[in-house]
Amino acid sequence: MAVRVDLNISLDGFATTTDATPENPFGSDWGRLVEAYTSTRTFRERVLHDTSGEGTSGVDDKYAAAYFEGVGAEIMGAGMFGFHNFPDDPEWKGWWGDEPPFRVPVFVLTHTPRPDITMAGGTTFHFVDTSPEEVLERALSAAGEKDVRIGGGPTVVRDYLSAGLVDRLHVAITPILLGSGIRLWDDLRGLESEYTVTSETAESGIIHVTFRR
Template sequence: MSLVRVTNFAISLDGYGAGEPQSLEAPFGHAGMKLHEWRFATWQPGAPNGLDALFGRQYDVGFGAEIMGANKFGPPGWQDDPDWRGWWGEDPPFHTPTYVLTHRPRAAMEMEGGTTFHFLDASPTDALVVAKEAAGDLDVRIGGGASTVNAYVAADLVDHLHLAVVPIVLGRGTSLWQGLEALEDTFHIEAVTSPSGVTHLSLTRRSPSA
């Protein structure tokens, strides 16, 4: 049975998935790229083949579709630019049907490498129905940003989350945990810390009898 999963989603120690203000010049606001340096480091020649690399390689394994929020697809106001095609160039890294949640949908965009962006004005539940149909027997990834992951967790639609907790404090931004509480009652939580200082949290939905 296909699952709904979050992979390699980075947050600060105080739970922010991005800083502020976000813009074309600063996609993650005042956080810069600090939340993602652990992942970039694993791509360097001679980088250790350790925990960070192991988790990083799971980013796109087993997925047949992705759902992302409007703020992941582009900077504030991208809906006003008919030529905006996302941050990633003509060959985005998703390689699946990818559903962008926006109140201002536009025509689908077929990109290189198997990615097609579809723009939906839909609730998390309704968008998931569409994405699951596209994914078939494969899983659906909830790709972010933090408010989108938060909405899917709050709606009790996520089966597994992998979060990379980066040892920085942002103080402000987009919170992953806003309005959520007692997740330990719903998820079995495991943590392992890599030598980089990043703590990898795995939250797996508990079975009804657990």
């Protein structure tokens, strides 16, 4: 039972992109940032419901598979859920289609809560307006013996890292420079002192860095 984070960041440390438009809400930078991850066999199967067995099967896929293993609840910010893009749509159910890949309770931090949404496949979105610590209590309780993931975005992740509440942080660093966005690492001086840090490079060029307690 651990609190985990997995994030994709650029070599200059950005976990968000800035080229989104109403027509292309992720922008094209987002695709470049997560390309190695979305090319994995695991992502294709788990998120795109592609059962052809296609996709990469190397180091990146090992991390993609680990991403979904042993997680019993997820916490995410309002921006990651999409409330900043669709604030006035009462029917908005996130970016992940009718059968989201989480398959566990997902706690969405928001100042404008709405009723729970139960999706196909085991995902239930709960909308909560409490402190990060209180949400984590609820998520740990929902996860039982399993892990809780802090899914993002980077501001939410930083809050949990700053509070010392994260047991394992995995970042997949894409060797591109985005130049602007929200930085994961701001105001986290000395974070490494509480962790053992290891690194591994993938065939794709992605650098996987893991902080473990």
